[in-house]
Amino acid sequence: MFRVMRISAVVLMGVCLFMASNALAGKVISNNSEWAKDFPEQYATWKETSKSDQIKDMLKEKPQLAILWAGYGFAKDYNAPRGHFYALQSNQNTLRTGAPIDSQTGPMPTACWTCKSPDVVRMIDEDGEEEYFTGKWAKYGEEIANSIGCADCHVSGTAELAITRDYAKRGFKEIGIDADKANANELGNLVCAQCHSEYYFKATAWTDSKGNEKTAKVVTFPWQNGVSAEEMETYYDARDFKDWTHKISKAPMLKAQHPGYEIFTTGIHFKNGVTCANCHMPNGTHNVSNPLENMDDTCLQCHDTSKDVLKEVVQTKFERKEELMEIAMNNLGKAHLEAGKAWESGATEAEMAAILQDIRHAQWRWDYSIASHGSFFHAPEETLRLLGNANNLAQEARLKLAKVLAKHGAAGFVAPDFSTKEKAQKLAGVPLKKLVDDKEAFRKGLLKKWGKSAVDAGKLDPAIKKGMSDNTSYN
């Protein structure tokens, strides 16, 4: 856990020397706008991430997703990511976080805020990690007010980079990295990796100061065996961990979050010492964005190839990924639906066990390979290897299913069409209208209260709140 101290300016220098290996010092300044005076350029470029505000409904783009995630929140709503400026709004608005009516109602735990706001750093500091990870998401609705910003990555009030989450430090330790001893270049990856990594919510029993037994859902990196898809799969399998039971196939599923750091380390840019910051924050801009938008400051710093050639190379990588990804997703979708039919037709647990394991592993590998930003570029070969692998396992499941279906008189079964979001969500049993109605009620009620409360308490700059476009759409 963080050891955070209130310190006066007078002793700051001495403390900073003393705390060279502890990246965090002083009160957490979670209100991003408070940093503007000391760091005007950084603040201004951070605000530019607000330009990335368009909602792109990925369930419309890739309807297979609603089948693959049936029974899980992502089947309800899943958009392409926007700028850091909008990370918190996206988290509040998504159907996945549901429509709580007070601080006690779900569906999600507090852990769902963890990567979205510097207020998380403040709350962990104030309440302690165990308390922070206990309870429902809505518990911190009034506190978590700022989107990803300054105190997520920096020692408050300074330009010093910091690993602000202890669970990340513990994760790095699993793979032999002492984050407290990392140099500035290494931190150019690790600071980002605090959030751009795979994690799960590990149920952790603890006892509060009053002697009450509680269970925290602690964000945990599953890196004990290593960071490859197979090594994490082994970790989860050994613990019989599942994120959810698939609604159609009944497979015990894993949801990859965004193992961006992990897959990046398998690619050639990482191996050549390039960091996230080199390409996504060139010249110290805090407008974290696509390097292709600033090629002079990114690619061309190392490559003496023309922009057009480089763009074409990137485009080809993208298309190769798309091709194998579509194949894998289509076959995974069919595998779930064929497994559903097998259950309906009277298949037994024994007949289905190996099939469900294939589906679990297939989908995990698919998800690991593409869930993070730009894996097709960060690690094109690893991405293609995993997609090939994922599809093979999906097809193996389907081959076994063909025999089970034949045995139970359903040899002729053909999976129904899931080629649009509407069709796929229907098959996945998503009650979209009710979810949207409830969410809108939440947004007009509790969410508005949270925002007002944060502004009134001085935790959020009202100008930031006013500057936010809200082009959310659920259909």
Place this chain on the structure above:
Amino acid sequence: MFRVMRISAVVLMGVCLFMASNALAGKVISNNSEWAKDFPEQYATWKETSKSDQIKDMLKEKPQLAILWAGYGFAKDYNAPRGHFYALQSNQNTLRTGAPIDSQTGPMPTACWTCKSPDVVRMIDEDGEEEYFTGKWAKYGEEIANSIGCADCHVSGTAELAITRDYAKRGFKEIGIDADKANANELGNLVCAQCHSEYYFKATAWTDSKGNEKTAKVVTFPWQNGVSAEEMETYYDARDFKDWTHKISKAPMLKAQHPGYEIFTTGIHFKNGVTCANCHMPNGTHNVSNPLENMDDTCLQCHDTSKDVLKEVVQTKFERKEELMEIAMNNLGKAHLEAGKAWESGATEAEMAAILQDIRHAQWRWDYSIASHGSFFHAPEETLRLLGNANNLAQEARLKLAKVLAKHGAAGFVAPDFSTKEKAQKLAGVPLKKLVDDKEAFRKGLLKKWGKSAVDAGKLDPAIKKGMSDNTSYN
């Protein structure tokens, strides 16, 4: 066809200017040793390719191959390539070229010599392309005496690079390259691409000077639509072309030869202007070899990374390819065997049509992706994309087969074990002992006569012949 002229030294310079767009001039000097006096260093380094003389039986390494190629020559015998010095010996010794007993007997056509010897350039010059491509392989047994050497790539007696095969020029033209106008750098790829490309033997009717109607089997690059696996597949499909009918599955198969140039052009080294010669013939050595053996002169000319890091990067590329390749080969093998069982069980042509097409396409994509030297390095992403694709099609065939097998009462069929060369060749119906006995008789008889005849006629340096190890083994 080549226009080759006997010219005196006096007019040579003028002719060379006149023939600036025609790379070949003068009598073809096919005897490699005749070049030694004028090009001693080049000759000496060419001879060093003789160090690459080990036989590696790929059917032992990858027993699936014997299933995949059942009914075709490669199921009999397939070794990893050796140095250029041994290319002709490998061609003469392989069971694939069979055991002719005279110049009229098969099984292979003359075209099988085409990439193995500078004597081919001479024979095409002397007999014309149509005559050269007509008749059985044994027809030229006494003529084709030198292994891949000087006159394959150079204007005879000079250092000038040359496209010595007209069919290659025609192929290049299909993709917009006028080889006669290529500069030295471009020739650093194109000269190699004459042989390191995909081709097929196109049956071509012609009438000889005596009015006899004949059929030539002309080496032809299937590049009319482009050089990608899919573009060539479309070319072959449009012509209903097949290399053979699979012995087990009855699928109309394509055999990729070695589309090395084609897949190289999809990779990053080609896109950055690196040529075959840059890495495989650094500093002008003619010991064409693995660039990792001379990293100071190859990789490190551009990369400022340590040798160990680069070797590790290459090794990882290799392992990724191996992984997806093994998966694809195993499933292709099963698809053939399951198709064989489906026929046995009474499947109809109509039931099998789509299955056989899937198998044809799956195996073509697999073969294209890995048949050439080092595709895993030359084009790692394209290789993985195609292997993923190939495996998916093999699995699609198997899914369809599961239904056909169930319909015909063979739902429980499990493909027999093909995990050793012996088991796989048995399933493929390869009569190995008879093939080897016949081959040995050929090697002791006709082949010896060919060699003696070539030496006696001054077409082959006896010292070269004596310097050849013969560690051939068929078991």
